[in-house]
Amino acid sequence: MGLASTDVGTATEVITNRDAVRRLLQRVGLGPRLGELDAATSHGFDVTVDALTQPATSADAGVAATPVPDFGAPTPRLTKTANVEARQAQRREQAAQTRQLQVWWLDRMVAVDAPFPERMTWFWHGHFATSVAKVRRADLMAGQNATQRRLGRGDFRALAHAMIVDPAMLVWLDGGGNRLGRPNENLAREFMELFTLGVGNYSETDVRQAARALTGWQVDYRTDTAVFTPRAHDAGPETMLGAPADYDAPTFVDRVLSQPAAPRYLAQRIWTRYVADNPPDPATLDQLVTAYGPGHDITALLTAAVRTPAFRDPASVLVKEPVLWLVAALRALRLRASKLPQAVLAATLTGLAQVPFAPPNVGGWPAGPHWLTTAAALIRLQVATRLTTFGDISPVTDAAPADRVDATAALLGLPTLTDRTRGALHTLTDQPAQLVALALASPENTVSA
Amino acid sequence: MVSSLTRRRFLTYSGGAAAIAAAAATASVGWATLVSRARTDALPVGAGVVVMVTLYGGNDGLNTVVPVGAPAYHDARPELAYTEEEVHPLADGLGLNPAMTGLKALWDQGHLAIVRGVSYPQPDHSHFRSMDIWQTASPAHPLPTGWLGRWLDATGHDPLRAVSLEPVLPPMLAGATTAGAALPLHGLALPTGPLASAFEALGQPSAGEPPPQAVAAQAITNLHRTARLLGPALTHSPNPTGGGSLAAQLAVVARCVEMAAPTQAYSVSLGGFDTHTAQRSTQQRLLTAVDQAITEFLSRMAATARGRNVVVVVYSEFGRRVAANTNQGTDHGTAGPVFVAGAPVRGGFVGAQPSLTDLDNGDLKPTTDFRDIYATLIADVLRTDPEPILGPGRSTLPLVAA
Numbered sequence A: 001m002g003l004a005s006t007d008v009g010t011a012t013e014v015i016t017n018r019d020a021v022r023r024l025l026q027r028v029g030l031g032p033r034l035g036e037l038d039a040a041t042s043h044g045f046d047v048t049v050d051a052l053t054q055p056a057t058s059a060d061a062g063v064a065a066t067p068v069p070d071f072g073a074p075t076p077r078l079t080k081t082a083n084v085e086a087r088q089a090q091r092r093e094q095a096a097q098t099r100q101l102q103v104w105w106l107d108r109m110v111a112v113d114a115p116f117p118e119r120m121t122w123f124w125h126g127h128f129a130t131s132v133a134k135v136r137r138a139d140l141m142a143g144q145n146a147t148q149r150r151l152g153r154g155d156f157r158a159l160a161h162a163m164i165v166d167p168a169m170l171v172w173l174d175g176g177g178n179r180l181g182r183p184n185e186n187l188a189r190e191f192m193e194l195f196t197l198g199v200g201n202y203s204e205t206d207v208r209q210a211a212r213a214l215t216g217w218q219v220d221y222r223t224d225t226a227v228f229t230p231r232a233h234d235a236g237p238e239t240m241l242g243a244p245a246d247y248d249a250p251t252f253v254d255r256v257l258s259q260p261a262a263p264r265y266l267a268q269r270i271w272t273r274y275v276a277d278n279p280p281d282p283a284t285l286d287q288l289v290t291a292y293g294p295g296h297d298i299t300a301l302l303t304a305a306v307r308t309p310a311f312r313d314p315a316s317v318l319v320k321e322p323v324l325w326l327v328a329a330l331r332a333l334r335l336r337a338s339k340l341p342q343a344v345l346a347a348t349l350t351g352l353a354q355v356p357f358a359p360p361n362v363g364g365w366p367a368g369p370h371w372l373t374t375a376a377a378l379i380r381l382q383v384a385t386r387l388t389t390f391g392d393i394s395p396v397t398d399a400a401p402a403d404r405v406d407a408t409a410a411l412l413g414l415p416t417l418t419d420r421t422r423g424a425l426h427t428l429t430d431q432p433a434q435l436v437a438l439a440l441a442s443p444e445n446t447v448s449a
Numbered sequence B: 001m002v003s004s005l006t007r008r009r010f011l012t013y014s015g016g017a018a019a020i021a022a023a024a025a026t027a028s029v030g031w032a033t034l035v036s037r038a039r040t041d042a043l044p045v046g047a048g049v050v051v052m053v054t055l056y057g058g059n060d061g062l063n064t065v066v067p068v069g070a071p072a073y074h075d076a077r078p079e080l081a082y083t084e085e086e087v088h089p090l091a092d093g094l095g096l097n098p099a100m101t102g103l104k105a106l107w108d109q110g111h112l113a114i115v116r117g118v119s120y121p122q123p124d125h126s127h128f129r130s131m132d133i134w135q136t137a138s139p140a141h142p143l144p145t146g147w148l149g150r151w152l153d154a155t156g157h158d159p160l161r162a163v164s165l166e167p168v169l170p171p172m173l174a175g176a177t178t179a180g181a182a183l184p185l186h187g188l189a190l191p192t193g194p195l196a197s198a199f200e201a202l203g204q205p206s207a208g209e210p211p212p213q214a215v216a217a218q219a220i221t222n223l224h225r226t227a228r229l230l231g232p233a234l235t236h237s238p239n240p241t242g243g244g245s246l247a248a249q250l251a252v253v254a255r256c257v258e259m260a261a262p263t264q265a266y267s268v269s270l271g272g273f274d275t276h277t278a279q280r281s282t283q284q285r286l287l288t289a290v291d292q293a294i295t296e297f298l299s300r301m302a303a304t305a306r307g308r309n310v311v312v313v314v315y316s317e318f319g320r321r322v323a324a325n326t327n328q329g330t331d332h333g334t335a336g337p338v339f340v341a342g343a344p345v346r347g348g349f350v351g352a353q354p355s356l357t358d359l360d361n362g363d364l365k366p367t368t369d370f371r372d373i374y375a376t377l378i379a380d381v382l383r384t385d386p387e388p389i390l391g392p393g394r395s396t397l398p399l400v401a402a
Helices: A017-027 A036-043 A045-053 A084-111 A116-127 A138-151 A156-164 A167-172 A186-196 A204-213 A249-257 A261-274 A282-292 A298-306 A322-332 A342-352 A374-390 A401-412 A419-426 A432-440 B009-013 B017-026 B030-040 B071-076 B101-108 B127-136 B147-154 B194-201 B211-235 B244-258 B279-301 B370-381
Strands: A217-220 A225-228 A238-240 A243-245 B049-055 B112-119 B162-164 B265-270 B310-316 B336-341 B348-350
Touching (some): A017 A036, A017 A045, A017 A298, A084 A116, A084 A138, A084 A322, A084 A342, A116 A261, A138 A156, A138 A167, A156 A186, A156 A249, A167 A225, A186 A249, A186 A261, A204 A249, A238 A249, A243 A249, A261 A298, A322 A342, A322 A401, A374 A432, A374 B194, A374 B211, A401 A419, A401 A432, A419 A432, A419 B194, B101 B112, B101 B279, B101 B336, B112 B370, B147 B265, B244 B265, B244 B279, B265 B279, B310 B370
Parallel strands (some): B112 B348, B162 B265
Antiparallel strands (some): A217 A225, A238 A243, B112 B336
């Protein structure tokens, strides 16, 4: 398959079954825990795909152990006359709740037995990238996160309908308060450019018409819900992407998703995060679109992507996003993020330049070699040293010194090590904590090879 | 919406990931190399230096260089408009944003040129696409290389001659065969004991490992070279008095220039200009940071011979819509002003002020192509032929004193 010889997907060389299963556990999952790579390898690739993407519906002990934080009733909005002390107190409370939310999500990702729902929620957080830096309310961020978890593996249409009127999104992209008259274009533009169609698949007129269609929504801070006010809504008609109608938010979303560009755009976004930096060849892209189908099936699309030959191409190496690197390490070391000193965790996320609920902009975090900076190399080692101080490295400590490098590789699910890395690790076999830290910071563990 | 909390905006602004991938492998050359090169290969005293200041998010040009004398300005954005009394008067019925007291002084001294109505044919309203166009200097079709990256390619393939002060390289500095270097802002504390040598060993190249893994190893080697030779110097930068992260970046640029680093182009940035809502306070806070950082930097530069060859250029991916929206903000627009400042600069206005009544679907019609500014910088500051870098048909502008 494949039309161009340079495209990923045409390679005749493939990685081993064990390496392909490792990619699944790292990319579709959140990293293997001790023994999971061996077990999944013996079950085989196809069984592992199904086990990951269609987890048993019985209760996940990790979910039960990490209940969503309860922030209580929505914090009342301060009036314009509130004094400086009241504003500072509210800011402190919001910052504390945001930290609580961040730690909770990391704990959830570490604790779950079935990682795919959390992995997809992380994908959607980067896709519909919304930052608490502007939203300022942890409860709204938690609400968006719950919606992405609930709808993130099924029908993309349902997810898109929820996101266009999601309260955090309305604050983030100025959709709340967008009303008849001179509409605010922010949400309309980014929804088409970044969430559904991609640049070049809509016109400036479409942006302006879409902004009119999206008028009338507002966040009610007493209930933390989005409310629609008919008299603030522009009744239309608008001509959107070539079709005239009296659009509102739901019909706008449906019009956008009916475009041929929509499934292709989403397929490419999924591909970049789960399969390879290079885009899929046209035939592969067609396959993905077919799998996604009229039901906008997110899991079918993802499953089709990992079953392509490109997923087994040796060149399809991805750089781990910092949070996914951290979560995989925490899972391997059986260490909850909440067990780390708060200052250590905060410095970790800031240093790694990926703070959950605070993406840099609506485009989300980058993918690929952007993460491989000089400073990041040092921060990974510093973080790893902390993690092995607090985490469980007994499988390495309990091994005889001569076996400790292999025990470390098994603990972390590492691929075949280069002689360089194996040699460096061997110098630390009498220092198990440093040995595991160095392995975590190694080039082999920085990427999903 | 663009958050002001990060300086990593160019990462996701870059459509062309391939160029960045190439760039990442050669970035982070580090202070060590820069300093040793400065000793052995000092920049000649007369060589020009360009400092590009990128304002991410789309700075509202009409509230930066304000047409206070035009009734259409006040009609289009009654709640956002500045009055004649609020702005610093320039000429032609225009005034500078109240925050820009330092730049007003530079204007009065004749060291600030303001290029008006700058954009390109058929302006794009996407942050990401438009920033790519500005950084690659290619409006018609996407290019994998940036304009200063092509300058590196064309003039000797030396990554140290173009330096970014951000954690990763902006597309602007990515060439086809050479990418500019990225310097860290803060100090680097390496581990000690047995871990130290083991960690350093991880930086050795290993034949046959996949490219991203090789880049990860290379970063470890670069880290050690950087930290060993110049780690302490990074933490000893004099604290700038204001301007936040932009001031910190410019403080490092100042030290590079003063120590005669062989660098002729620098890239620094500030984000947060995407003011769809409650624009006035946000923009004024950001422009205060810009004004303080640049003013402090240029006054420091005026003290040395090499510093007096530095030209600072301030631009954003687009200006904003003439009319305000219902949220006391403005949506994405087209043309905006570009500031060019420094001792070599010929002060005054360049290019026509766009009409406020003859609009293109609510947007300003551009009067100046940004590539002519680049052509001028390449020809008159970097003293190279602009045509191989920017293509034919460019003209230079009267920005630099003869």
